[in-house]
Every structure is written in structure tokens, then in C-alpha cells.
Amino acid sequence: MTSNSKSKLTRRQFAGAVAAGLAAPGLFSGALAQEKKEEKPGASPHAQQQGESFLERGRRRLREFPVPAETEPAFIFRVK
Amino acid sequence: MSEEILYLPVAELSQRIRGGALSPVELTEGYLDRLEKLGPKLGAVITITKELALEQARQAERELNAGRYRGPLHGIPFGVKDLLATRGIKTTWGAPPYRDQVFDYDGTVVRRLREAGGVLLGKLSMIELAGGGGYTNGNASLVPTVNPWDTTRWAGGSSSGPGAATVAALVGFSIGSETWGSILTPSSFCGVSGLRPTYGRVSRFGAMALSWTMDKLGPMCRAAEDCGLVLEALAGYDPNDPGSADAPFPYKPGRGSLRGVRLGWIREDWEKNGDPALAPLYQDALGTLRQLGAAVGEAKLPEFPYGPVAGTVISAEGAAAFDELIRSGRVKELVDERQQKGLGRGMQLSAPDYIRAMRIRRLVQEGMAKLFEEFDAVLSPSLLFTANRMEQDLNEVFRGGSGIGAAGNLAGLPAISVPMGFGPGPEPSGLPVGLSIMGKAFDEGTVLRVAGAYQRATDWHTRRPPIT
Numbered sequence: 001m002t003s004n005s006k007s008k009l010t011r012r013q014f015a016g017a018v019a020a021g022l023a024a025p026g027l028f029s030g031a032l033a034q035e036k037k038e039e040k041p042g043a044s045p046h047a048q049q050q051g052e053s054f055l056e057r058g059r060r061r062l063r064e065f066p067v068p069a070e071t072e073p074a075f076i077f078r079v080k
Numbered sequence: 081m082s083e084e085i086l087y088l089p090v091a092e093l094s095q096r097i098r099g100g101a102l103s104p105v106e107l108t109e110g111y112l113d114r115l116e117k118l119g120p121k122l123g124a125v126i127t128i129t130k131e132l133a134l135e136q137a138r139q140a141e142r143e144l145n146a147g148r149y150r151g152p153l154h155g156i157p158f159g160v161k162d163l164l165a166t167r168g169i170k171t172t173w174g175a176p177p178y179r180d181q182v183f184d185y186d187g188t189v190v191r192r193l194r195e196a197g198g199v200l201l202g203k204l205s206m207i208e209l210a211g212g213g214g215y216t217n218g219n220a221s222l223v224p225t226v227n228p229w230d231t232t233r234w235a236g237g238s239s240s241g242p243g244a245a246t247v248a249a250l251v252g253f254s255i256g257s258e259t260w261g262s263i264l265t266p267s268s269f270c271g272v273s274g275l276r277p278t279y280g281r282v283s284r285f286g287a288m289a290l291s292w293t294m295d296k297l298g299p300m301c302r303a304a305e306d307c308g309l310v311l312e313a314l315a316g317y318d319p320n321d322p323g324s325a326d327a328p329f330p331y332k333p334g335r336g337s338l339r340g341v342r343l344g345w346i347r348e349d350w351e352k353n354g355d356p357a358l359a360p361l362y363q364d365a366l367g368t369l370r371q372l373g374a375a376v377g378e379a380k381l382p383e384f385p386y387g388p389v390a391g392t393v394i395s396a397e398g399a400a401a402f403d404e405l406i407r408s409g410r411v412k413e414l415v416d417e418r419q420q421k422g423l424g425r426g427m428q429l430s431a432p433d434y435i436r437a438m439r440i441r442r443l444v445q446e447g448m449a450k451l452f453e454e455f456d457a458v459l460s461p462s463l464l465f466t467a468n469r470m471e472q473d474l475n476e477v478f479r480g481g482s483g484i485g486a487a488g489n490l491a492g493l494p495a496i497s498v499p500m501g502f503g504p505g506p507e508p509s510g511l512p513v514g515l516s517i518m519g520k521a522f523d524e525g526t527v528l529r530v531a532g533a534y535q536r537a538t539d540w541h542t543r544r545p546p547i548t
Binding site: 055058059061062063065067068071072073074075 | 293384385388389391392425428429433435436437438439440441442443444445490
């Protein structure tokens with residue numbers, strides 16, 4: 001159970017966050033840090049050992065994901 | 081007005097009104113009575129617009145009597161989630177800091193429904209700020225909404241009022257919004273048919289912004305066919321919403337079988353993430369769709385970090401949307417502490433974090449488009465469990481899953497949730513759970529065709545909650 005005074009979430013709470021699916025489920029904090037594969041026990045010992053914050057974990061997950069150099073953001077600026 | 085009539089789907093109410101067998105004024109009075117009596121009990125409504133509703137109903141009746149027929153929503157009473165601006169009427173966004181907020185214009189959806197002859201009954205409850213910063217439980221609202229099937233349980237969120245009010249026949253239909261699950265979740269918990277349209281299909285002008293690139297508005301009804309009728313009235317380009325698409329939606333209800341339709345089903349881990357007692361309902365639904373002639377095969381979602389991408393996008397945009405609330409310190413007035421802190425945390429995201437998420441989102445979009453080369457629609461349980469207890473921490477309830485909800489919302493794809501059965505719960509009914517049918521972009525037609533065929537073969541959507 002997350003206390004609002006905590007600055008970090010547990011692995012279980014991350015899982016809840018991702019799945020909540022309530023417009024911005026609980027949880028962005030968790031969603032930032034989690035993905036399906038990380039639910040496997042021990043899948044991310046590094047994160048736990050280092051005590052990363054949820055934000056850092058979320059950033060790491062995104063940065064570890066390979067993005068081809070030519071990939072444009074999902075929104076692009078268009079001249080009118 | 082008998083309860084039997086109030087529970088009718090829009091399509092049937094509409095036929096009776098057009099044929100002169102049903103008076104819009106009497107229908108409106110019937111819904112108002114029920115909304116006044118049961119709305120507060122369920123926490124489903126924030127503001128009842130009685131005078132406006134009666135005035136609009138009388139106008140509809142005059143027009144119909146004069147032979148001026150506006151279409152299938154003419155004279156039909158509805159409610160909207162209280163994040164849609166309504167001229168001169170409070171729009172609270174479900175949150176204490178905005179409890180007295182009044183706009184001097186109507187949102188485009190409200191205007192289009194008025195022009196279609198609809199009758200606005202009231203502003204319906206919602207999780208504060210559509211849950212923008214996250215929240216602890218169903219009480220995170222100015223007016224928390226309980227579930228009509230069991231009032232110790234939550235109606236779902238963040239479109240809580242629309243879900244409860246629609247299934248309990250307090251309104252003819254309602255309008256909800258979804259950024260990430262806010263239409264499909266209450267639809268599943270309450271047992272209504274809720275449609276999340278393609279991003280851009282419906283103008284968001286006048287709607288509270290949480291995430292400019294992910295917010296969608298859509299109908300919540302007692303039948304899938306009704307969602308088609310409402311979407312037809314809502315869809316189309318709006319110069320006031322730069323994200324809106326020039327894509328009208330002329331609705332044609334399907335009548336035939338699903339022969340030739342390719343449906344992909346998503347595998348979920350019920351044991352780990354949900355209630356295994358519900359798994360047979362999903363299998364039964366797939367079986368029904370096979371019997372209707374569809375080719376049903378397993379679909380594999382492409383591998384992406386859906387949660388972190390959706391979380392980053394919504395968190396960054398949400399912090400920007402509520403920048404002033406956060407910086408002024410008024411964020412502390414929100415009901416839910418997790419929401420207060422969550423909104424603030426979005427401020428810590430960097431521009432490169434956000435852009436990286438949006439680049440991965442592009443890949444998600446392409447991956448989902450590829451999936452839809454194999455399938456015409458993709459099926460999944462809307463949720464892996466039924467409504468949770470009102471005070472239960474949502475982190476205990478939402479334990480994980482395939483990521484289909486985040487994937488669909490990131491790619492802006494349309495999806496409907498329709499009831500696919502009832503799980504354990506209070507006798508004799510139990511609690512509903514939804515089947516989600518997702519389509520490719522701007523293909524709400526196929527989504528509604530599959531949902532309509534399913535509802536013609538089943539009667540889950542006709543069940544009524546034991547609320548009196």
C-alpha cells in the first residue's frame with residue numbers, strides 16, 4: 001500500500017500503476033517505471049539495488065528502448 | 081413514466097419519439113425524477129440542469145409537432161461528464177479548486193448535441209481532474225460515485241458518473257472522456273457500452289485538457305448501436321480543436337453476420353493479474369463471435385514499454401496543463417494526496433524525456449498499424465476483474481496486463497467495451513465485466529459492427545442493476 005508521503009513505489013505498486021488504465025492511472029509514477037517484462041521476479045535487480053526513483057526508472061526504461069535514429073516524434077510541426 | 085421506458089436504448093426511444101408515441105417532455109421529466117432521486121444516492125451527478133432540460137424538451141416537442149425532425153437524438157435526454165464546458169452552468173472538473181468554475185460558452189460536444197435536439201439533464205461526476213496525477217481510490221472526487229450493481233463498490237473512473245448514471249437509467253445516454261482507460265473502465269465496471277473514438281474524431285473544444293495528444297471524448301450508452309447514433313452527431317472537424325479530423329461518421333447499423341471479419345484475441349494472465357473466475361466469460365465471448373461467422377485467432381501485441389511511454393506523455397502534458405494549479409499551491413486543495421503529489425512529479429520530467437516517449441510512440445503507432453494488417457479488430461477483456469471496493473487502494477487492484485489499453489490509447493485507436501457477462505458479486509446479478517473491441521484508426525464502423533452483432537446474440541447489455 002502506497003503512502004502518499006513515500007517518494008518511491010514498490011515493484012507491486014508499479015505493476016498496478018501500469019495496468020490501472022484509469023485516465024492517468026495512479027499512477028503515472030508507476031507507469032513511468034514499469035513494463036510488462038519487469039514484472040518477472042528479479043528481472044530488474046539493478047534498479048532495486050541502486051534504489052532508483054520511479055522517475056529515474058521510467059527514464060531508464062525509455063532510454064534503454066532502441067529507437068532508430070530516423071524516428072520522428074509522434075507529433076510533428078506543420079507549417080500552415 | 082415507467083422504468084421500462086427509461087431503460088430503453090436510444091434507438092428505441094428515438095423511434096417512439098419520432099412516431100409520436102413518446103413525448104420528449106414526459107421522457108425528460110421521467111429521467112429528471114430518477115436523476116433527482118437516485119443521482120445523489122449513487123454520487124453520479126454534480127449538477128442537475130432541470131430548468132434547461134425542461135426548456136430543451138419543450139422546444140424539441142414543439143419542433144417535432146411542427147414536423148421538423150433533427151435526427152435520432154431529437155428529444156433524447158443525456159448527461160455529460162463534468163469536464164465539458166456548459167455556458168452559465170458550473171463545470172467543476174470533479175475537483176475542489178474548480179468547484180465554482182463557470183464558463184461563458186458551450187464545449188463543441190455540448191453544442192452539437194444541442195443542435196441534434198438532445199436534452200441536457202446534468203453534469204455527471206468524475207474523478208477529480210480525470211485522475212491526472214494518479215489517485216488512491218474511488219473517493220478521489222468532489223462527488224464519489226458508487227456502483228449501481230453494489231453500492232459498496234466503485235463505478236470505475238474517471239468517467240464514473242456517466243457509467244453509473246447510464247446503467248441505472250438516470251439518463252438516456254452520456255458523454256465520457258478517455259485519456260487512458262477512463263471510458264472503458266467504468267463501462268466494464270458498470271456494464272454499459274462505452275465507445276472511445278479515434279483520437280481527433282470528436283472535437284475536445286471546451287473539454288478540460290489533461291493530455292492534448294491523448295484526450296478523447298466519447299459516448300457511453302446502454303447498447304453499442306446507441307454509441308453509433310451519438311458518435312454520428314459528435315464527429316467532424318472543428319476549427320476550435322486543431323487536433324480534430326475532417327472525418328464525419330455516417331453510422332450504418334450492421335445487420336448481417338460477421339462472416340469474413342478477422343478478429344484477433346489478446347491473451348491475458350488471469351491468474352496473475354485478475355480474477356480467474358472471469359476467464360470463461362472471455363472464452364464464451366470469443367466462442368459467440370466465432371458462431372457469428374468471424375475468423376478468430378490469437379493476436380500478439382508488438383513489444384514496447386507501453387506503460388512508461390503513456391505515463392511519460394500524460395504526466396508531462398498533465399503537469400503543463402495544470403502548471404498554474406501546481407505552482408500556486410492550490411493543488412493541495414485536491415481531495416486525493418496521491419493526485420496532489422503525482423501532478424507535481426510531472427514537473428520533474430525533462431523535455432528530452434517527453435520527446436523520447438513521443439518518438440517511441442511513433443513506433444507504437446506503426447506497430448499497431450501492422451497488427452491491423454492481420455486483423456479487422458482486436459479483442460481483449462476490458463479489465464481482468466470486476467468492480468473493487470470503494471475504499472480499496474487501486475494499486476492492489478490493477479496488477480498488470482498485456483498493455484493493450486496503453487497501446488490503443490497511445491496509437492489513438494477506437495475501442496468499445498460491451499458487457500460480456502457477470503462475475504462473482506451480490507446475488508442474484510453479480511458484477512459485470514466488459515469485452516473490449518478495438519479497431520484501426522477511424523474504423524469505428526467495424527468496432528460497432530462487431531459489438532452490435534455480439535449484442536444481438538447475447539443479452540448481457542440488457543441486464544439491470546438492483547437499484548431502486
